Amino acid sequence: MDELPIGRRVAYWRGRRKMSQQVFADRLGKSKSWVDKIERGVRRLDKFSVLYEIADILQVDVQLLLGKDPERRTDALNCIDQIEVEEIRAALERYDSISAYFDAAPCPPPLPDMGKAVTHAWLTYQYGRYGMLTRALPKLLRDAQAADAVYGGDQSQRAAHLLGQVYQIASSVLRKLGECELAWLAADRSIAVSQRADDQLLAGVATTRVCNALAAMGRSRPALELNVRIANQLAPGGRNDSRPERLSVYGMLLLQGAMAASRIGDTATVEDLLNGAHEAAGEVGSDLNHYWTSFGPTNVELHRAAAAVELGDGGRAIEVHQNKIQPALFDAMLPERRAHHLLDLARAYTQIGDAANAGEMLLRGDRLAPSEVRCRPIAHEVMSDVLRRTRGAPPSPIAELAEHMGVGV
Structure with missing residues (x-):
């Protein structure tokens, strides 16, 4: 710049x-x-x-x-800025493992400390605190890369596992904030590292991150095919066990495949993959967070509504929300999941021309996880649509939120 x-x-x-x-x-x-x-x-x-x-x-x-x-400034808008983008890019461009092959290795933190830092980063993401996370990511990436380069023997797989997770965290938040190419790079790195960690389930989740980045870049067909291919490899049965962890990763691959299919208008495939995920969620029994997937029956319905929005059927998405999602179970979901769903509902209401309810969903999402609404490009598009559809001056809460988002009233 x-x-x-x-x-x-x-x-x-x-x-x-x-x-x-x-x-x-x-x-x-x-x-x-x-x-x-x-x-x-x-x-x-x-x-x-x-x-x-x-x-x-x-x-x-x-x-x-x-x-x-x-x-x-510590009081800056809770979104990513160009300095943070460049710092994350610089961290992703490091190649500590090959450097350590030729020269003295960097000095990483102890693996237990790294594990705590990675857990904290995941929770920061799932609570929708994207500004806090993007400020912490460059150091976390450098530390995890150094650990992967240095630790050997019994500790090498653990170090690779942690680095694979950090790449996934980076990919997820970067995609949310519109930095799709960097999101794809981080996700691609995660797949390679997950194989060295010798954890098929970690590699399965990494696949969903790659596919999400591909879909965000307009490559929905390859995203669909890759999600389904890896889901078939991880499906329970035969040599594969039926632990909740495997069912969760398998189910998430099907859900992300359904989302990719919805973006290309393949209604039959969407329904087929959602039904498969519903069956897996039934075996899991409740919404759990294995491999940070938040997978379970409620999350399947959130994706059913999201897929309907992508297919342009806002009425169907609202029907799913009202009839298929139990309020108590929804309220038990993590903030990022709930705010994401409220943003999907806002899009659904704009599709049926209901600007008032669309605005209400944005306000609810903002109260729950402000970064999910204020920092995501798709939320800015929805707010612009709400303002265009509102007759006369918008209600003051909407006008105030639009100002915070930088969307012209």
Whole structure:
């Protein structure tokens, strides 16, 4: 970013905030042509008053637009920023294991301490605290990579297992925040490391992370095929046991396959995979968190509703929520799962033209896990849709949330 012309930086951050040139120009009080010339470098941006106004609209430190590192603020919006993206990228670009082959190995923390840090990171993710997690990820990645490079013997598989989990955590949060290519890289690394950890179930969960990243990049067909192929390998029966851990990973592969199928409009495959996951969840019995999957009967229904939204059937998604999901069991789910579902419901309500209920779902999700609503690009799209469909001025809670999200009212 430092080497980019200032106009390119403006264009980058406008894109991150999901603003069109026209919307950005309107908020700035300029023409679309003026914005286009600034971003292409045809026109100079040399007035500091305008620069500060642009920074305010884009919700970034003006130093970022000037190609400098801003002062880090503890009260910053609880989302990822470009500095954190670059720090995570730098951590993912490390190759400690090959470096240790040629030179002195790095000094990692003890494995028990690493295990506690990884557990804390998973819980931070599942409670929807993405800003806190992205700030911690670079060090966690470096520590886990160092541990994988150094520990040998009986400890090598444990170190690889922990690194595989850290890559999965990184992939999951990066995908949520719209950094899909980095999410794919982290997930791909997780698959390779999981094989060295000699844990088929860890590799199965890593597969779902790869497929989620592929789907987010518009590669839903390969995502569907890979999820189903690995699910078939891990299916209980024959030489495979029927432990809840295996059923959970198998079920999640089917659920993510259903989501990929829904994105390409394959209704029959969606139904088939959801039914398979429902059977697996019935054998598990309740919603558990083996391998951090939160898999069980309630999570299957959350995915059934999400798949209906992807298929454009908002009415069906709302029906599933009202008739298939028990409130007490839903309330027992972790915050990220619940807020994610509320965001899906908001999308469902916009599909049937009910802006009021869509807005209410966003507000409920924001109260539960603010980062899930304020930081995800898809949530910004939903809020924009709610504002467009609202007649007159939006209710003050919606207007306030839209302002926090940086979505123009």
